[in-house]
Amino acid sequence: MVASRVLCLIALLALPTEAATRVRVQSVTVAGLAYHQGAAVWSQLKIGDALSLVHEADNAHDAWAVRVDWQGRTLGYLPREQSAPIAAALDHGRRLTARIAQLREHPNPRERILIEVFVELQTP
Incomplete structure (x- = not known):
């Protein structure tokens, strides 16, 4: 697991800072949905909705x-x-963007929202 984190980090940091494309770097479910506002807004969410990522x-x-x-x-x-x-x-x-890729009814809240994370590249 640590090796895959290191490889992913190296790949993200090695990407050129300038290009006119977007590269998906992660597809992952959202943890803690039951403890935050995810359940309250569930009915309003749509596939493709933009998400913000904030490092705390x-x-x-x-x-x-x-x-x-x-x-x-x-x-x-x-x-x-x-x-x-x-x-x-x-x-x-790095300019990272995210979007909702899939919404699914599931008894486990952690399995309800699948998101995709992209790194935005710009050409020189």
Whole structure:
């Protein structure tokens, strides 16, 4: 697991800072949906909706925590085991975007929202 995090981080940081394309770097479910506003806005969410990613370096539970927001409301967080490369990329000024890729009814709230994270590249 640590090796895959390191490889993902190296790949994100090695990408050129300028290109006119977007590269998907992660497809992941949202953790903590039941503890934040995700359940309250569930009926309003749509596939393709833009999401904001915020690295919460001062998070008391996880220094690599990446919060997932939708229209100013916190849906949850990237899973702890997958957040470090994204947090590091955000810290290094990478332009990351995210969107809802899939919504599904599921008894486990962590399986309800699948998101995709992209790094935005710009050409020189």
